[in-house]
Amino acid sequence: MEQIEVFKALSNKTRLQILAWLKEPEKFFPDYKFANEPECLGVCVGHIQQKAGLTQSTVSEYLAILQRAGLVTATRSGQWTYYKRNEETFALLSNLIASDL
């Protein structure tokens, strides 16, 4: 985990918002299915984009930033890319701040 990359990724309102949405997809994405099923892949870019109200390119870029920071994972399935939170990184970050930072 690249500390600084993670902090930079978290230094943006929209990206924080996206992470919050992805924490409770069934709450924030009406069309979201399979939230509680193991095969759940996440939320696709289009839905996130609509909710964010920014252009497709911007949201795609933001998701790439979050992914490079390890905060989300991406799964391509058909024409869609599904993003979901990577809770492991959040846990690592929390511990890092509590003890190493």
Added chain:
Amino acid sequence: MEQIEVFKALSNKTRLQILAWLKEPEKFFPDYKFANEPECLGVCVGHIQQKAGLTQSTVSEYLAILQRAGLVTATRSGQWTYYKRNEETFALLSNLIASDL
């Protein structure tokens, strides 16, 4: 605590370094005294600046950023301003990431 302000403050190599130095002042600042005494005020700007190898103005500004984020506190005493970590904010941030983010 302003989330984004904190994350922005942590998105810089030098500032992270300063926080690390302030965690163990007796280790990183040879001239540092009173480390384990209650009246310890912190480390003054000049020492931090020397170690950082950046200009006085830049380091002063960085310390102000850390202070506004609540990550350090400043105490003026005579012509010196002493900075030290505000562990409370680190703890809050760690918890926030663990549960709310």
Added chain:
DNA sequence: AATATATATCGACTTTTTCCGATATTCCTA
């Protein structure tokens, strides 16, 4: 193969951040 849909990447422009030198402020001491 042609077209449509979802996403990613590119190029450009604007805003923010980084970092500097110069100057101002504050406080100490002669």
Added chain:
DNA sequence: TAGGAATATCGGAAAAAGTCGATATATATT
């Protein structure tokens, strides 16, 4: 009260990030 030392603030140049529209790529459908 004048000068010196420590720190803060200001103004600017360069680099990075934010954001867009246009285009490219990948996949699905006909």
